[in-house]
Amino acid sequence: MDQEHAARLIELAYASVGVEPRSTVDQNLIDCNVLVSECPVDNHWGWDVLSEIFHYGTRSIPLAALPGNERAWAEFYLEHCHHVLASPKPSENIEQYASGGIELPSFGDNTQFEHVLERRQTVRSFLDKPVPLEVVSHLLQFSLGFMPSREVNAPDDLSMTLCRRRCSPSGGGLNATEGYLYVNNVMGLAPGIYYYDSSRHALHLCTDCLPSLGTVLAGQHFANNLPVGLFLTSRFDKYWWKYPHSRAYRMALIEVGHIAQTFQFIATDQGLGTWLTGAMDEDAIEPLLKLGNSAEQLLFFVGAGFSDGSHTPKSLRDLMSARTSHEVMS
Template structure:
C-alpha cells in the first residue's frame, strides 16, 4: 500500500540543508540527505513504508508518513493562507500560569527582557521638507454623536473631486493616528517610556507598530504627493510629488474611482517592532488587527468630519513601496483607506451604468 505524506508539511531550502516544517504541530526538522531523498521517493514513486527501514520508521514516528490517509481539512483558499493560519494556531507555551501572580511574573519577565534590547525607532523621513499641520480643532468631531457617526459611515465608490481643507485633514490624522497628548495623564506610572504613546485605537503590546503614509490628491495648501505622517510631532514629511492622479488607480489594481478621492492613507505594518517583543509569528495576526483598528477609527473620524470613505487591500505592493520609499522588508504596506466628499454612492459610475443595462438579466 503506498504511503501517505502529511499534507501539513513543507520544505525550506537553507544553506545548511533542507528543513522540513510541520506547521500544524509547530515542529521543524533538519533533514539528512538520505531522509530528503527518501521523501522524494515516496512523493514520486508511490512506495510503501518499509517497517524494517530506520528512515521509514523515523518518518512514521514523527507523523510525516502514514500507511493511512491523513485527515483532510475544509479550506477554500490556497495552501499559503492555510500555512499562515494553521501555523499560527494553538502556539505552544512552556510555562502556563495557573494564578494571577504567576501570570504577572511571566508577563513582567517578558517586558523586562524585551527592554534590554534596543527599540526599533519610528520612521522619520530624513530628506525633504516637513509640512506642519494646523493644530487639531475638534469642534466638528465633538458635535457628532457616536451613533450618528456609525450610521453615517459608508463605503463609497463615487466622489466629487472636491478639495478638503488642511484643517480637516489635520483633524482626521490626529484623531486617527496621532499620539494623543490628551491621554498622557491616563498612562499608568509603571508603563516604560518606550510604550507611553497613545493613539485612539488599541495596539498590540502597546507597540504602535504601524506607519502612516498620506497620498494627497486634493487638499487645500498641500501639494499633490506622498508624505509620511509623524504621529509624535503631528507633521508631514514630504516624500515625492505626484503629477498624475491616475497613478493611484494604477497602484490600486485599476480601481479607477480612487482618483476622485481627496486623499488616501497607506497603513504599513512595522514588523520589526512586533518581532522586538513577540518572536512568534502569531504576532503577524496582531499586525493585521492593528491595521483594522486604525482603519475603522479613520473611517469614523472622516465620517464625523463630513467625508465619505473607501478602503481596499488590493494594491501592487512593490510599486507602492517604491512610491513611499519603503526599502526594508521589516515594513510592509497592508491596507489603503481613502476619503473625500461624496453623495454616498456605494457603486461606482461605470458599474452602475453596466448594471442598468443588465437589470433585466439580473436574478
C-alpha cells in the same frame, strides 16, 4: 500550488537539476518569484515561517488581466459577482438560532457618536472637490496622532512612542502602525505622498509623484479621483521584539484595522465619505513610501473625500443598467 509545480520544486531542490526557462512550470515559478536568480539582500523575517509564507504569498498577487480603466473594472467585477453568486452560498450562523433567545431592547441613533456610527459607509464615487487641510489634519490627529492626555509614565530608557497612546488600541502598546498620507486634492497641500509623524503631528514629503490609484489598487479605477487617503504600514520588527511567535502577525493586521476604522469614523464625522481596500500592489507602492527597512510593510489603504454617497461606482451602475435594458429589449 498544484501537484505538478510542487513536484517540480522538490525536484529542483533535491535532484541537482537546473532551471529550464522554456518549461512552463519553471517559468510560472519564476514569474511568482518562487525561483529567483539572486537571494534578496535584506530578507530578515523575525517571526517563524508560518506568517512568512502567508505574508509573502499574499503580497502583490499578479492579476491575470489588471483592468486598465473604470469600465474594464466594472466588467471584471460584474463577471466576478456572477461567478460567485452562481456557486453555493455559505450558511449563516443565525440559521441555527431561528427562534427563541432573549430579546434585547433596541435604540435609535441618539448621540452624536451613534449618528456617526450609523452614517459611516463605504462609498465608491467621489466628487472633484478639494478637502480642506484642517479636515485632513483632524483625520490624522485622531486616527494616528498621539494624545498628550494619554501619555503613560515609563522608565527613562523606554522609547518615546512606547509611552504614547492613540485613539485606537495597539498590540502590546507598540504603536507599530505607521501612516503615509496620499494627497491628491487637498486645499493647501501639494499632491504627493507624505509620512505622518505621529509624535509631532507633522507631514514629511516622501514623493510628489502620485501613482494612479486604480493601477496600484488592483484595477479599482473608480478611486482615481479620491482626494485623500492613508497607506497604513506596520513595523513588524516592533512585534518581533516583543512577541516572536507568528501569532503576533495577526495582531499587526488587527491593529491596522482598528486605525482604519477610527479614520473612517472621524472622516464621517467631518462630512466625508470613506473607502478602503487591502487589494494592492505592494511592490509598486512601497518604494513611493521610502520605507527605511524591510521590516516595515504595507498592509492597508483607507481613503476619504466628498462624495455623492453612492456605494456603487458610476461605471458599474451604467453597465448594469445597460445590461438590464438589453435583457428587456431581447
